[in-house]
Amino acid sequence: FSDMKTALLLVMVILGNGHNVLGSCGDGCVEDVDGDCFCPGDYLSLDWSDLEAGCNLNPRTGRCEGSQGSGGGGCFPGTAEVSLLSGDRVKMKDLAIGDEVLTGPATYSPILGWLDLKLGEDTSCVSLETNLSSSISLTGNHIVFIQPDAEDKVTTKYAQDVRMGDVLIQEVTGQKGEVIKISQFISAGYFAPLTESGTLVVDGYLVSCYASFPHWAAHIALYPARTWPYIFLGGTEEGTGTFVTTIKHLGNLLNLRNPAVPALLLMDAAKEEF
DSSP states (O other), X not given: OOOHHHHHHHHHHHHHTTOOOOSTTXXXXXXXXXXXXXXXXXXXXXXXXXXXXXXXXXXXXXXXXXXXXXXXXXOBOTTOEEXXXXXXXXXXXXXXXXXXXXXXXTEEEEOOEEEEEEEEEEEEEEEEEETTSOEEEEOTTEEEEEOOTTOOOOEEEEGGGOOTTOEEEETTTTEEEEEEEEEEEEEEXXXXXXXXXXXXXXXXEEEEEEESSOXXXXXXXXXXHHHOHHHHTOSSOSSOXXXXXXXXXXXXXXXXXXXXXOHHHHHHHHHOOO
């Protein structure tokens, strides 16, 4: 697709096809697990020229600025830092699309775009301090990688589920950092960059680019965004992009927020490579 709007609308038609849920949402709409109504047809009925003339339309989200539902998801505060290929460290708020950042063991990848981005909005974050005299800050529903003691297997947890004694992966030094203190704070703004690998090293620790849903599921679902970011992610406008919002609705419909995902499904998804 050469036109981002056409591509996004087509995705919504595909996801909405065949759904006819009765109830408060009405015909042709689906109620997700959060109680929100998702109506793909609404996007097709929009008069984009009138909408653009009648409001401050965000081309990345397809919404008027200030409209309800434009809030953020799992992200990092602007003060969180990433490591560049040059060896410098840069704050998340100063990160730019195309910057080569550390994403794993001696591995660097460019920032493809933003899954979510908002400047200045108060956001609740979690700070995980370890015995390595360092910490990582992120929202509670963002995914971090955990490495249990005496085991090589790496698992994932939402930051809000991390407990004292859990071991984070300090990718910069190669050490294991045991969590010794957990606190909360309010950040001004939030940032959620995406890389091809779906991972980042933030404040020195290995984390996922994703939040709210299992890492493997989000990585598969966002394959189009990782492959054609100029279509599915847009530029640097604030807000959650339309494609990402649609993927979140689909995840809600499949109840993927529930951690009790069948083991067979998890194994099959892990073997799938797009």
